[in-house]
Amino acid sequence: MIIGSHCALMGASGGAASAARRPRLAVVALLCGLCVLAGCSVVRVSYDQADRLAYWWLDRYVDFDGAQKPRVRDALTQWHAWHRRTHLPGYADLLARAQELVGEKVTAGQVCGMWTEVLGYMDDAFERAMPATVEIAATLTPRQLLAIERRYDESGREFREENLQGDAAARLEKSVERTIERFEFFYGRLDGAQQALITRMVADSPYDAHLWNAERLRRQADFLQVLRRLQTGVGLEEGRALLHAYVGRIHHSPDEAYRSYTERLSRYNCTFVSQFHATTTPAQRTRAAAKFRGWESDLRTLSPSTQTSGLVPRTPGIP
DSSP states (O other): HHHHHHHHTTTTOOTTTTTGOOOHHHHHHHHHHHHHHHHHHHHHHHTTTTHHHHHHHHHHOOOTTTTTHHHHHHHHHHHHHEEEETTHHHHHHHHHHHHHHHHOOOOOHHHHHHHHHHHHHHHHHHHHHHHHHHHHHHTTOHHHHHHHHHHHHHHHHHHHHHSSSHHHHHHHHHHHHHHHHHHHHHOOOOOOOHHHHHEEEEEEEOOOOHHHHHHHHHHHHHHHHHHHTTTTTOOOOHHHHHHHHHHHHHHSOOOOOHHHHHHHHHHHHHHHHHHHHHTHHHHHHHHHHHHHHHHHHHHHHHHHHHHHHOOOOOOOTTT
């Protein structure tokens, strides 16, 4: 399960480096991606199948054997049911607050604050997956570890082709186009001044593909080393400690230059969103609020009734 979160992490774009500072569990990553890339009705259908999609994703990296397959499927099913009960109501509440915020002036601090809250849910989800992850990771074979390493090599080649090779001006142009598309998904058509602002902000971004690639490679090597350590028959508590230490090295990279870079990039990205939002019209803000409202409605539809289940959503990190 955490292998899947690590795969998502390794594929994160530099423009979302603040997200890359913490691991994403596969189901959460799929939901977040679908919210950005698809309409609300698709989110409903896809979330209901998220445990199966996550299994498919993981299996592409690991190629589970006959004994592992049912255990992984069962772990994902249980985790998915837990996530539906405990986190979807909180995400829906967060989207409700976002609807109110989007109608007002938004500060960089508010943008970073909301993202920090999302990361809290992700950390809670990671913690829930820990026991099953240790158990399943301990059964991986040398062949499967080699398969993961090969997938990392493949993703590394793709990253270099897209971010480090070829004409820098062409890469910048594509980055600007992608960013405009993302903003238009929320706000609708942008005017010339808004597109010019995005062009300038993307060009001035401190994002450094070389720094991010070096960190990606460090994390991949680190994770493979942790997996190999788990093959040596460590117990649950020692296994959890190994994984916690690995996550700590994601939160706080051993590379001081990278730590400084991610803090700078995170501040810049929050300021970017805040400054762009200040240029939006009432009609654009209404459209963005409608997006959040639709997602909120979807998540409340997907969430089980707390009155029926007797379960009360809890604050992330609090039992």
